[in-house]
Amino acid sequence: MKKSRRKNMEKKLAVAVSIVNMLNSIAPVALPYVELAQNVNKEAQNHNYAEAIQGACYGRAYAAEQTVTNGETSSWTENGGTMVSSDKQTVTASGTGGTAIGTVETMDGGTQTVFASNGGTASGTVTTMYGGVQIVSSGGAQICPALGQCNGLDGQRHGY
16 A cells, blocks of 8 residues: 555656646746736836826816907917917908907917908908918908018918
8 A cells, every 4th residue: 555655646746746847837938928917007007197197287288269250359368379289269250340350479380260251351460470370261361560471480371
């Protein structure tokens, strides 16, 4: 009986050694994937924390919009009077006697759209244009200081 116990014990030991050998041979292959999964999880957490801190400290910037219609004269006041990317000012007038005037001191992005219909008068003024788009449609007027010359005309102007 001692021999059979010894053989059973040897079998169990052989199985245990083979399992340990198998784990040792798989570990170098599996370990980088385990580390990668941990790093991805840490990166996702860090990104979420950083985004939350940035939102709490600096807030979110949203595009500003302004509509100037019949009987109104309005200047762009957002961002210290400077129109930036994604900002929009729409100047529109309709009907005889309808007037609307929109003014942007500095345009460094964004879009000013000027149009009038049915005898209305709409005008858009951009004093200094570094970027952005001014669209002047039928019935609208484009006003620039200094005899029709706009300062720093790096944006795009379209007349339709």
